[in-house]
Amino acid sequence: MKKILILHTDVPADAGEDELDCLTQVRAISEAILSLGHRPSTLPFGMDLGANISRIREDQPDIVFNLVETLAGKGSLNHFATALLDFLRLPYTGCRTDAMFITSNKPLTKKMLRQGGIATPDWITLKGEAQNFAPADVYFLKPCREDASVGLDDRCVLQAVGLEAVQNALRERQEELGLDCFAEAYIDGREFNIALLASDQGVRVLPPAEILFLDYPPEKRKVLDYRAKWVENSFEYEHTIRSLSIAPQDERLADRLREIALLCWHLFGLRGYARVDFRVDGSGVPWVLEVNANPCLSPDAGFAAALDFAGIAYTDAIGIILQDALQP
Ligand SMILES: Nc1ncnc2c1ncn2[C@@H]1O[C@H](COP(=O)(O)OP(=O)(O)O)[C@@H](O)[C@H]1O
Numbered sequence: 001m002k003k004i005l006i007l008h009t010d011v012p013a014d015a016g017e018d019e020l021d022c023l024t025q026v027r028a029i030s031e032a033i034l035s036l037g038h039r040p041s042t043l044p045f046g047m048d049l050g051a052n053i054s055r056i057r058e059d060q061p062d063i064v065f066n067l068v069e070t071l072a073g074k075g076s077l078n079h080f081a082t083a084l085l086d087f088l089r090l091p092y093t094g095c096r097t098d099a100m101f102i103t104s105n106k107p108l109t110k111k112m113l114r115q116g117g118i119a120t121p122d123w124i125t126l127k128g129e130a131q132n133f134a135p136a137d138v139y140f141l142k143p144c145r146e147d148a149s150v151g152l153d154d155r156c157v158l159q160a161v162g163l164e165a166v167q168n169a170l171r172e173r174q175e176e177l178g179l180d181c182f183a184e185a186y187i188d189g190r191e192f193n194i195a196l197l198a199s200d201q202g203v204r205v206l207p208p209a210e211i212l213f214l215d216y217p218p219e220k221r222k223v224l225d226y227r228a229k230w231v232e233n234s235f236e237y238e239h240t241i242r243s244l245s246i247a248p249q250d251e252r253l254a255d256r257l258r259e260i261a262l263l264c265w266h267l268f269g270l271r272g273y274a275r276v277d278f279r280v281d282g283s284g285v286p287w288v289l290e291v292n293a294n295p296c297l298s299p300d301a302g303f304a305a306a307l308d309f310a311g312i313a314y315t316d317a318i319g320i321i322l323q324d325a326l327q328p
């Protein structure tokens with residue numbers, strides 16, 4: 001029996017669904033830990049680093065299960081938790097600090113993807129990355145360092161001609177959201193994601209999931225925005241579904257997605273569990289949108305669905321993730 005401390009986001013009472021979801025994960029993982037015969041305890045990770053250190057030391061865990069997704073509401077600060085666990089020299093689940101830091105910064109991730117020869121849509125930031133500007137006529141504006149579709153709505157898609165128009169729209173969006181944003185060439189096409197799970201014989205690539213946009217009116221962009229992910233009863237929530245069955249004509253595409261996801265795992269030095277998000281353009285080319293280190297482990301989210309489809313019990317996967325935490 002091991003003592004497992006579940007370190008999680010300090011979710012404020014007035015948090016949005018995207019943050020409240022962390023508590024659903026805490027409950028599911030506590031149950032899994034109990035059924036694996038270990039002893040779970042929980043601790044919210046707050047801004048007071050000294051208090052975090054004392055409480056973690058008091059607990060004396062054998063392994064920390066890291067579910068810290070945001071700090072002070074910001075996804076950009078999630079690597080503070082792993083940095084502190086590195087400092088305490090405690091084994092923890094999922095990705096290490098470098099991968100957490102890089103993958104929660106989308107433009108930096110894209111730079112590494114390009115250098116690693118993996119296709120990711122052209123993009124520009126306001127901090128001098130306009131060299132990636134290609135005159136795509138449609139751009140998608142999104143926060144550089146947030147996750148879970150935070151800040152994404154119908155207004156993210158920009159029909160723009162020329163660099164200046166994109167830069168102006170970016171400035172406006174940043175001001176409105178209070179977050180650094182970048183613009184990415186919009187990929188009008190199908191959407192897939194691939195989940196990955198550590199194993200003692202290297203990483204296991206789970207079956208691809210496609211996100212289907214059902215009955216979207218022609219003028220509405222098919223994107224997995226905040227409403228589609230979190231606002232129950234909204235049109236977007238009700239009309240986006242996950243499909244894990246791959247049609248025979250998509251087998252080659254599915255193989256290519258698996259191959260790219262695996263390349264990402266190695267390129268970013270991912271650990272434990274991860275998910276790579278893709279759009280596939282009209283000519284069948286897959287483009288990586290982002291790499292999710294420590295994706296959501298809620299029983300109703302994509303990772304658990306992929307586990308289920310692959311015939312891996314949720315509790316067993318939690319056991320594998322814990323086991324991986326003990327590897328060097
Ligand atoms: N360049 C793009 N082209 C088309 N759709 C996009 C693009 N970027 C993001 N999206 C849509 O927005 C969703 C969220 O974007 P993503 O980059 O995965 O960020 P998040 O971290 O919020 O999940 C995607 O699942 C996709 O539906």
Ligand SMILES: [Mg+2]
Nearest residue numbers: 148149277290
């Ligand atoms: Mg995503």
